[in-house]
Amino acid sequence: MRVDGGHAIGVDLGGTKILAGVVARDGRVLRRHERATPHDSQEHVVVELEAAVRALLDDSVSALGFGVPSPIDQRRGVVVQCVNVPLVDAPLRDHMSALFGLPVGLDNDANAAAIGEWHAGVGRGVDNLVMLTLGTGVGGGVIAGGRPFRGANGAGVELGHVVIVHDGRPCQGSCTGRGHLESYVSGLAAGVAAREAFGPSADAHRLVRLANEGDPEAGRILAEIGRYLGSGMGSFENVFAPELMVIGGGFGVAAWEHLRPSALEIARREALPPMRDSVRVEPARLGTAAGLIGAAFVGFEAIDAA
Numbered sequence: 001m002r003v004d005g006g007h008a009i010g011v012d013l014g015g016t017k018i019l020a021g022v023v024a025r026d027g028r029v030l031r032r033h034e035r036a037t038p039h040d041s042q043e044h045v046v047v048e049l050e051a052a053v054r055a056l057l058d059d060s061v062s063a064l065g066f067g068v069p070s071p072i073d074q075r076r077g078v079v080v081q082c083v084n085v086p087l088v089d090a091p092l093r094d095h096m097s098a099l100f101g102l103p104v105g106l107d108n109d110a111n112a113a114a115i116g117e118w119h120a121g122v123g124r125g126v127d128n129l130v131m132l133t134l135g136t137g138v139g140g141g142v143i144a145g146g147r148p149f150r151g152a153n154g155a156g157v158e159l160g161h162v163v164i165v166h167d168g169r170p171c172q173g174s175c176t177g178r179g180h181l182e183s184y185v186s187g188l189a190a191g192v193a194a195r196e197a198f199g200p201s202a203d204a205h206r207l208v209r210l211a212n213e214g215d216p217e218a219g220r221i222l223a224e225i226g227r228y229l230g231s232g233m234g235s236f237e238n239v240f241a242p243e244l245m246v247i248g249g250g251f252g253v254a255a256w257e258h259l260r261p262s263a264l265e266i267a268r269r270e271a272l273p274p275m276r277d278s279v280r281v282e283p284a285r286l287g288t289a290a291g292l293i294g295a296a297f298v299g300f301e302a303i304d305a306a
């Protein structure tokens, strides 16, 4: 049953910050709250998520949504395992629903970002889109046929963990895979390439800054990262046939003008017609607010599903 009135609180759990906001049905963020992400225990993380909700809660709020950097078991409403936050096998949905007496939605942070861009950003009005979030790692979100696509158990999609180089570089964190997209196009991968070229103090920010200043070596490194990104983009175009491919995340948006030419060239080589001719590729528009806006819409979904 769709309820048009009311707001939702969206909470985006990141590795360093918890970003929360009161969001209207039209995607406007009415109020915001930010606090640090603790790293000492699961209990502390949950307490801080509760505090972020309490800081914003009022009578206008009819749902809560959480975006967390983990695969989600949607059947049980459980955070399976966060990579860089101590949250494992956490039944966050039922806990928050019981505590606040509201419908609660839960999703992966990159899914939430894609949902945010779909409702309130560059993807507004588009029924089929793929978003790649290039931050520390690489996340993905898919809107298919006007609905978020989540696969069995609701744990999809993990577009950063597709193989683009057989037996290639080892992946990060708890992932045992090799040659995954994340190992080639994440901010972390860009940092590794930056240090190899410019010394131990270099990182992805400096790499992008040097490229902006016209440094040919920095430009070459980002163009090479763009080629790997294009392999992923072309493959996803073949799988999902999206109208729109959105490149987001801190590194993705900052580096996009340098990644773009080679990424589009390779994506066009790999994608088949009609996919390659009908897809638009755009950078994300909502910046760091995409995750909390999308999380709020996951909260609205929980109302509509009830």
Ligand SMILES: [Zn+2]
Pocket (backbone or CB within 6 Å): 160, 161, 171, 172, 175, 176, 177, 178, 180, 182
């Ligand atoms: Zn992986």
